[in-house]
Amino acid sequence: MKVTKQQVIDAVSQSSVFKFVDDPISSRTFTVEWKGKRFFISFNDEKVLADKTEDDELVERFGATDFSISSLLQPKFEDKSEQMIFNKYIIANKVNVDLEIPALVLYREFVDVYEVSVKHKIFFTQPVGMKANASKYIEGAVSSMLICVMLAMRKLSRELKEFKEDPEPFIKNARTEGMSEYEE
Incomplete structure (x- = not known):
């Protein structure tokens, strides 16, 4: 079941642990504060499929996202070379x-920040029998x-710290991270 922007706004408004930093109605993205940290909630209305779909669209619909939550990190590096951009x-x-x-x-790259995001999927919320208390x-x-x-x-912060301490071995290991012995 699709979660609408208004449902998210209502749930965040009713919660004692969230606080709106800006007006949630005016744009596709708004900022929420939680435990002293700020996060962006962005809505992807055009990416969500309609409720009525054909059988061949069920897989795509299951993976469709209606909103995402993200945060930004802009570490400071002295090196501004192209190699440093590649390393990032x-x-x-x-x-x-x-x-x-x-x-x-x-x-x-265009704003020199790291973006960390999680996309909401339909399997995160609203079991079929619990529609009454969606908030x-x-x-x-x-x-x-x-x-x-x-x-x-x-x-990400730990990896950036490790990179700054010793860049060459970090990059060498990072290039082969997750590879099997046959791929190296």
Whole structure:
């Protein structure tokens, strides 16, 4: 079942652990504060399939996303070379290979930041028999997604620290991370 922007706004408004930083109605993305940290909630209305679908669309519909939660990290590096830009992509890739949670780390070169995001999928919320109290399930899903973002940010921070301490061995190991002995 699709979760609408209004349902998320209602669930966040009713919760005592979330606080809106900006107006949630005015745009596709708004900022929420949780445990002293700020996160972006973005809605992807055009990407969600309609409720009535054909059988061949069920797999796509199951993977469709209606909103995502993300956070940004902009580490400071003295080196501005093209090699450093390439290394930033390698760092993001290494974190993604190591993550065992449904989060994704992207390096956004045009603004020089790392974006960590978790996309909401229909299997996160609203068991069929629990439609009456959707707010609690949405609040639970948002909290779970925020925890995933925080864990991924923590992993990214550790990897960046390790890279800064000794870049060459880090990059060498990161390039082969997750490969089998036959691929190296």
